[in-house]
Amino acid sequence: MEINDKSDKVLKKEGSAPGRIPMKARTFKGGIHPYDGKELTRDMPIREVEPSGEMVYPLLQHIGAPALSLVKPGDRVLVGQLIGEAVGAISANVISSVSGTVLKIEPRLTARGDEINSIVVENDGLFEKVSGFGEKRDYRQLGRDEIIRAVKDAGIVGMGGAGFPTHVKLSPKNPEEIEYVIVNGAECEPYLTSDYREMMESPELVLQGLSIILTLFKNAVGVVGVEDNKPEAISQFERIISQKRLERISVCPLKTKYPQGGERTLIKAVTGREINSALLPADAGCIVSNIDTVISVCRAVSLSTPLITRVITVTGDAVQNPGNFRVPTGTSYRELLEAAGGFKGQPEKIISGGPMMGNALFSLDVPVTKNSSALTCLLHDEAAQEEQPCIRCGRCVSVCPENLVPQLMMKYVRQGDYEAFEKAKGMECVECGCCSYACPAKRNLTQTFKQARQQILAQRRREAK
Amino acid sequence: MTENKLMQVSASPHGRSSASTSRIMGDVVIALLPAAIFGVVYFGFHAFLVLLASCVSALLAEYAFERGMKKKLTLSDGSALVTGLLLGLNMPPEIPLWIPILGSFFAIIVVKQLYGGLGQNFMNPALAARCFLLISFAGQMNSFSVDGVATATPLALIREGERVDLLKLFLGTCGGVIGETSALALLLGAAYLLFRGVISPRIPLSYICSFLLFEMLFAGRGADWQYLLGQLLGGGLMLGAWFMATDYVTSPITKNGQMLYGILLGILTGIFRIFGSSPEGVSYAIIIGNLLVPFIERITMPAAFGTGRRQYVKKASKG
Numbered sequence: 001m002e003i004n005d006k007s008d009k010v011l012k013k014e015g016s017a018p019g020r021i022p023m024k025a026r027t028f029k030g031g032i033h034p035y036d037g038k039e040l041t042r043d044m045p046i047r048e049v050e051p052s053g054e055m056v057y058p059l060l061q062h063i064g065a066p067a068l069s070l071v072k073p074g075d076r077v078l079v080g081q082l083i084g085e086a087v088g089a090i091s092a093n094v095i096s097s098v099s100g101t102v103l104k105i106e107p108r109l110t111a112r113g114d115e116i117n118s119i120v121v122e123n124d125g126l127f128e129k130v131s132g133f134g135e136k137r138d139y140r141q142l143g144r145d146e147i148i149r150a151v152k153d154a155g156i157v158g159m160g161g162a163g164f165p166t167h168v169k170l171s172p173k174n175p176e177e178i179e180y181v182i183v184n185g186a187e188c189e190p191y192l193t194s195d196y197r198e199m200m201e202s203p204e205l206v207l208q209g210l211s212i213i214l215t216l217f218k219n220a221v222g223v224v225g226v227e228d229n230k231p232e233a234i235s236q237f238e239r240i241i242s243q244k245r246l247e248r249i250s251v252c253p254l255k256t257k258y259p260q261g262g263e264r265t266l267i268k269a270v271t272g273r274e275i276n277s278a279l280l281p282a283d284a285g286c287i288v289s290n291i292d293t294v295i296s297v298c299r300a301v302s303l304s305t306p307l308i309t310r311v312i313t314v315t316g317d318a319v320q321n322p323g324n325f326r327v328p329t330g331t332s333y334r335e336l337l338e339a340a341g342g343f344k345g346q347p348e349k350i351i352s353g354g355p356m357m358g359n360a361l362f363s364l365d366v367p368v369t370k371n372s373s374a375l376t377c378l379l380h381d382e383a384a385q386e387e388q389p390c391i392r393c394g395r396c397v398s399v400c401p402e403n404l405v406p407q408l409m410m411k412y413v414r415q416g417d418y419e420a421f422e423k424a425k426g427m428e429c430v431e432c433g434c435c436s437y438a439c440p441a442k443r444n445l446t447q448t449f450k451q452a453r454q455q456i457l458a459q460r461r462r463e464a465k
Numbered sequence: 466m467t468e469n470k471l472m473q474v475s476a477s478p479h480g481r482s483s484a485s486t487s488r489i490m491g492d493v494v495i496a497l498l499p500a501a502i503f504g505v506v507y508f509g510f511h512a513f514l515v516l517l518a519s520c521v522s523a524l525l526a527e528y529a530f531e532r533g534m535k536k537k538l539t540l541s542d543g544s545a546l547v548t549g550l551l552l553g554l555n556m557p558p559e560i561p562l563w564i565p566i567l568g569s570f571f572a573i574i575v576v577k578q579l580y581g582g583l584g585q586n587f588m589n590p591a592l593a594a595r596c597f598l599l600i601s602f603a604g605q606m607n608s609f610s611v612d613g614v615a616t617a618t619p620l621a622l623i624r625e626g627e628r629v630d631l632l633k634l635f636l637g638t639c640g641g642v643i644g645e646t647s648a649l650a651l652l653l654g655a656a657y658l659l660f661r662g663v664i665s666p667r668i669p670l671s672y673i674c675s676f677l678l679f680e681m682l683f684a685g686r687g688a689d690w691q692y693l694l695g696q697l698l699g700g701g702l703m704l705g706a707w708f709m710a711t712d713y714v715t716s717p718i719t720k721n722g723q724m725l726y727g728i729l730l731g732i733l734t735g736i737f738r739i740f741g742s743s744p745e746g747v748s749y750a751i752i753i754g755n756l757l758v759p760f761i762e763r764i765t766m767p768a769a770f771g772t773g774r775r776q777y778v779k780k781a782s783k784g
Contacts (some may be wrong), residue, residue, distance in 0.1 A: 034480050113474075177779070190480065264771060276771035284777045350472050351479055360474035381473060382481040388542065389584040391486055393713045394665075397720070402770040407718050408762070425769035433478030440484035447476040 025228045027255035028265040030401040032434045034258055034356065036229070037191040041315045044323035046197050049339045055123050055330035056108050056367035057083060057094050058116040062163040064090030069119055075102045080130040080306055083119050086152065092165040092370075093155035096121060097308035097328035099128040111333070111352035111359055111366045118367070121330070135304040139212045144175075147212060147301055154300030155370070156307045160184060160261070160290035161357065163371035166297065169289070170216055172282040178217040179285035182270055183210055183294050185226040185233065186254055186261030189354035192374045194311040195291040197324045199226070199233040203240055206291060207249060209298030214248055217287070222249040223270050229256040258356060259432040263288050265401050277428050292373075307370055314340040318347035318377035327368050333375055334364040340375075348381035355382075356433045388441040396435035396445060402428050406435040406445045413452045418459075421452055429453060486583075490543030492663045496654035497550055497708065503650040504643035508558035508611065512643045516553035519565035523549025526573035536582070544583050548572050551591035551708065554644025555701075555748075557609050564602055568594040588755045589715045592748050599748070609640040616640035619699025620744035623692065631691070634698035645704040648697075655707035667723040668716060668730075669706040675731025676702065684739050696738065705747035706730075715755040722758075722765035729761075730754045 060066040067084030077083055077096040084094030100123045108118040139147065152167035172178060183206060187195040199206060210222045226234050237251045252270050254260050260269065263281060266288060268274055273284040281288050289297075292310055299305040308328055315322040320341030327336055333352070337343070351358035352366070353374050396406035404425055412420040426449060435445040505513045527545040531538050539545075549569050556565050572594035577586045599606045609618055618640045619629045633639050637647025645651075658664045677693055686692045696702070710716060710730055717726050730750050737746025768775055 032482070034482070268770075273777035274771035274775045275777055276769065279771070279776075283779070285779070348473060349475075349479060351477075353477075355480040356478045358477055358479065360472070360477070360479065362472045362474045378479070381475075381479065383475050383479045384473070385481060388486055389539075389582060391489070391544075391584045391713045392716075392718050393489065394718045395484065397718055403767050404769055405719060405762075405766065408766075424766065425772060428769040428772065431477075433480075436478050437480055437482050438484065440482075440486050440489055442481060442485075444476075446478060450476055 025253040025255045026269040027257055027260060028268045028401055029403065030399050030434065031257040031259060031265070032399050032437055033256075034190050034437060037315065038193050038196075038229075040191070040317075040322040041313050041324055042193045042196055044193075044197070046194075046201060046311055046324045046326050047339070049325045049327045049331065049336060050127075051098065051123060051328055051331040051335055052125060053123065053332060053335050054103065055096075055098050055100070055121040055328070056118045056332065057096065057121065057330045058108065058110050058118040058367065058369060059084045059094055060116050061094065061329075061369040061371060062092040062157040062165055064088065064092065064165060064168075066117065067091060067094045069105055069117075071102045071105075071119060073102050073104050076100070077102060077121060078128050078130045080133040080308065082153075082155075086155075086165070090165055090168055092157045092163075092167075093153060093306075094119070095155045095306040095308050097330050098123040099126050100124040109363065109366050110369065111361060111372060113359060132304055137302055137304060139208075139215065139301045142301065144216055147216060150301045150304075151297055154296065154306035156293060156296045156300060157370050158290055159292040159296065159310060159371055159373070161353065161371055161373060163369075166289070166293055169287060170213065172280075172287070175217050176219050177285055178220045178282065178287055180267075180271055180287070181210060181213050181217060181220045181222045182266060182286055182288045183222070183224040183291060184261050184263075184266055184288055185224050185230075185291050186266060187230070187291075188227060188256070188258045188261040189356055189358075189373075190258070191315045191354050191376050192313050193315075194313045194324050194373060196230055196233060198291050198295060198311055199230070200236065202295060203233075203236050205295045205298045207237070207240060207244070207246060208302060209294035209296075210249060211246065212297055212301050213287070213289070213294070220248075220287070222246075223252050224249070225252045225254050225266055225270055227256040227260055228253045258434065259401055259430070262401065262430055262432060264430065310368070310370060310372065312336065312368060312372055313374040313376075315374060316347070316377035316379075318343050318345050318379045320344045329368055329370055331368045332364070333361070333366055333368065336368060336375060337364060337377075343377065345379050347377040347379055348384070349378045351376040351378070356437070357431070383444075385442040387443050390441055390443060393440060395438040395440065399434040399438045401432060401434065402430055404428060406449070410443065410445050410448055413448050418452060418456055422456065427453060427456065486542045486544070489663055490547050492658065492661050493547050493708070494543065494550060496657045496663075497547075497554065497644070499650035499653045500554060500644040500647060500704070501550065503637055503647045504554065504558070507637060507646070508643060512558040514562060515556050515558065515560060515565050515643060516550065518562045519553030519556065519569050520546055520549035522566040522569035523552065523573050526570045527578070530574050530578045534578075539583060542583060545573055548577070548590045551644075552594055554704065555591065555595045555642050557606060558643050559608070559610050559613075560605055564598060564605055568598045571597050584714050586714060587758070588752055589709055589712045592709055592751055595748050596752055609642075611640055618744065619695060620738070623695045623699060624744045628691070629695050629699060631694050631698065634695065639699070641700070645701045648703045651703040651707060658707070658711075664707070664711040665723070667720065668710050668727040671724045671727025672706045672710055672730045672734075673697065673702070675728040676734050677731075679732050679735030680739070683735065700738075700745055701747040702734065705734075705751055709747075710751050710754070715758060717758050717761045717765065719762055719765040719767060721767065722761045725761050725765060726754055726758065729757065
């Protein structure tokens with residue numbers, strides 16, 4: 001096997017034992033510095049939202065097979081009750097976040113823009129819980145299988161956006177080959193501060209969640225990666241780590257740059273290792289989890305509380321009172337927006353997520369799901385600009401974190417030459433949006449690649465059949 | 466509060482930087498101003514008329530063509546102005562005005578618009594027009610004078626084996642085309658472009674370094690710094706390296722490609738200046754370099770993140 005491990009060299013050069021993370025802020029090549037809009041909400045403490053309207057639980061809020069509904073119209077459900085069961089190897093449970101009556105099961109519009117079969121529950125406002133909900137447990141008494149079972153039962157998925165089932169991620173082929181468990185606290189997406197607020201308000205839960213995951217990987221160190229625009233979060237973590245003598249955990253300050261929190265760029269910054277689209281983080285000895293995911297693991301294992309709420313930033317210059325909210329999943333975005341005081345002006349664009357990778361919504365009547373992270377409402381839609389001819393300035397090449405040549409990829413797609421697109425490594429694109437952002441001719445590069453990649457993937461699936 | 470009004474949607478990203486084509490072109494014009502102002506002050510009012518004629522006719526040619534072909538008008542992107550200004554700066558100061566006007570029309574219509582407009586031309590329009598004029602009107606294009614007195618260009622003097630005053634070359638008080646004489650003014654403009662992030666130093670520096678190395682090896686003068694500095698400051702190298710070779714449309718987009726392109730231009734310029742019939746060689750070197758850009762890009766495609774040699778491969782299991 002070819003030995004190509006620059007990472008250890010990097011670490012040794014900087015005078016640290018393998019696994020020790022140097023203190024200098026680390027990063028990757030490329031990337032952009034967009035306006036981050038975080039000042040709107042970064043000092044707004046998380047507020048609880050108690051929904052009153054109807055709740056919608058899509059059976060697919062994750063990557064993989066849809067969950068199977070366990071209820072039928074007319075059934076009474078409780079907070080924490082399993083209503084959709086994971087089926088197949090990659091799937092996740094769906095849990096009710098309110099008590100009430102099941103109204104119907106029907107396809108409903110979701111934030112991604114597609115209609116997904118959903119369980120609709122009428123909230124009775126009592127928030128009656130299932131038995132055993134919230135019971136304390138000591139994770140040190142639990143075995144590996146019990147921890148993974150608890151994570152699976154709680155319906156936890158990656159809450160950074162992709163929604164990969166966490167119990168699957170925590171069960172790689174060779175657990176002893178995992179060397180890094182990385183908690184993604186970069187939060188590089190503009191406008192979002194929900195992860196920052198969680199890090200500031202419940203750092204113990206983050207570190208405990210990480211400790212729980214570390215019990216599964218005996219050869220791993222835990223690293224919390226935080227961008228250096230959040231120095232308070234970094235110093236707070238460092239203080240707790242040294243107070244509690246958490247020897248296996250360290251904080252890695254990262255350079256503030258988008259997309260620092262992308263999985264591949266984060267792994268590169270923390271470990272020096274580079275992976276491509278054909279590899280999983282586990283192939284480079286890494287497990288990467290979002291802040292909210294790790295907190296959910298902690299709640300599920302130590303507090304017997306499944307994933308039924310998540311923290312969402314409601315922000316943008318069109319929102320009356322931007323802030324951070326802990327919202328039960330299933331709540332509609334419309335109700336969430338009302339909690340933030342509604343609009344103060346007519347927005348041109350409403351986005352589920354942030355402006356770089358979020359999905360534009362045409363209606364607010366979609367439910368908050370496990371992988372929702374923000375509701376960004378903008379008075380002005382910067383994307384609505386006419387495309388001009390490419391002048392080959394090369395800005396797309398400079399900013400591409402995947403070291404691609406977007407200008408040529410775009411040319412190939414426009415010519416319909418998908419073979420050339422693939423040869424130019426177009427399938428390595430992570431759709432981060434840097435090229436479209438940087439383009440002076442306002443060309444929709446990322447959008448074009450998204451479409452081309454989808455077509456190529458569909459073609460591959462057809463051929464595989 | 467929106468009622469049930471449907472919102473505007475599009476695929477992400479929803480943010481755009483403030484960079485724009487017209488701002489980039491504006492920066493290039495600003496960067497060329499020191500050289501243009503110096504040229505007008507030093508060579509006199511006719512030089513101003515030459516610049517004016519070339520710029521106005523370039524804009525006019527673009528307007529007329531797009532209007533005639535019923536295409537979208539693109540005067541506001543500023544690219545025609547840059548072409549006109551660059552062509553004007555490449556004219557001898559006392560040239561009859563119809564020559565730059567003809568050149569501008571050739572640059573805009575034949576070299577740029579007939580190939581599809583902005584971004585589609587494979588040769589730098591201003592340089593292609595200059596070469597067209599050099600071949601067609603060799604007499605007028607090669608007669609240089611200062612204050613009505615015919616002078617030889619520094620490169621021609623160096624070729625004759627004469628000594629040139631390097632300070633004069635640096636400041637620009639010598640013969641040559643309007644925009645090329647003052648290295649100081651050109652470097653000021655180049656510094657502005659670098660500061661604004663419009664150009665990277667990859668092409669100009671690799672161009673200049675490879676040119677000097679080639680001269681050292683093959684000019685038969687060795688490391689004669691007097692000769693080398695004369696070659697560097699006299700003639701069109703500064704204007705060409707910083708403002709023409711860096712033209713986005715006609716230079717490679719890959720980073721390694723830009724280095725290779727610069728090196729190639731240095732070698733070609735060296736060959737033309739040492740072995741060619743004219744003491745100049747920058748324009749032809751860049752034009753030929755332009756033709757090789759697709760090839761250079763093909764052989765310098767970067768390895769994508771995490772692929773090829775960069776991919777992380779697990780070490781063979783320990784023990």
